[in-house]
Amino acid sequence: MSILNVVGAKVWGGGEQYVYDMCDELHRWQIPSFVLVDETNQELQDRFTLVAEIITANLYSCKGFLSISSIVKQMNQYGIDVIQCHSGKYILLCLALKRLTGAKLIFYKHNVVQAKTDIYHRWIQSHVDAFICVSKQVYDAQVIPSISQKYHLVYNGINTHRFPSIECEHKEQKQFIVGYAGRITENKGIYELLAAIKIIHNSNNNIRLRICGDGIHDDIQELHHYIMQYDMKDYVEYIGFQQDMNSFYRSIDCLVAPSKVREAFGLVLCEAMYCKVPVIASTSGAQEEIIENGVSGILIDAVNSEVIAKSIQKLMQDDVIRVSIVEQGYKRVKSTFTIAKMVDSIVTIIRNLR
Structure with a gap:
């Protein structure tokens, strides 16, 4: 078995980290x-070369079809017999590669969107060998009853090798550091979190908020403006994108992820929980x-500052x-959300296709 992941993204994101961690684990499985x-994207080439062999082509023009003969030649050269597509943008290219090489095709579903059943999408569904959905939310939205045997629920898994136990710098015992990790954008609930921190700070000035993540320039500027406008700079810190997430998680006392959008999964939750941070x-x-509410974390039904503040205070006050x-x-x-378990399930699915 040799697996090709088709990655047409221009910048590094969660989907690319997913492929990276999968390749890293597959290497352990030999x-x-x-x-x-894409042949022009040196950043992605440099990152992925640490865990996989790199094949380059002109993916950004005509969705890769200009380079199809070159890709087929390399697939045959390396004996690649499984194609993994992670974006609908490149599914037609992957179908063509399947047809020309005889490889099996796995289509990953990373988003909670309803499956389309028009004639074009039914044609695609009929030619894909298996669909992998990263959560039950995604599975329920995507599964087509007439071909349900092609759909598989395989939870995302964290690469535990990226999160070893470490000795962090000693924190002042009186400080309680709340963390946020994610995209800097309004629909992730970040401003409700900021308002919650301000509520707590009004009665307990030992609260701190550490914000980790990236976003477009305007959204980051809006965040800085909010922090300055409400005079929160002494207890709110924006540290930007962090390569070393292990150190970030182990420097905080709890992680808050108050998203207002329909999340397909929640990898940062799993990462924090593995690092023994309450979420x-x-x-x-x-x-x-x-998360089982009140057992392995705290779930909130309403994303507003008062509810978030009460949940944080519960963790602060009850050891x-x-x-x-x-x-x-x-x-x-x-027990459930590790990269080893994820890859074990994927490999089993692929082997059962034969």
């Missing part, structure tokens, strides 16, 4: 993995598949609950 990226999350998507949530959260991730 299964050859390849990543097809607070909204119920806007697959978060309920990860017994906080310690229990940390222990149960760690166990939950280790």
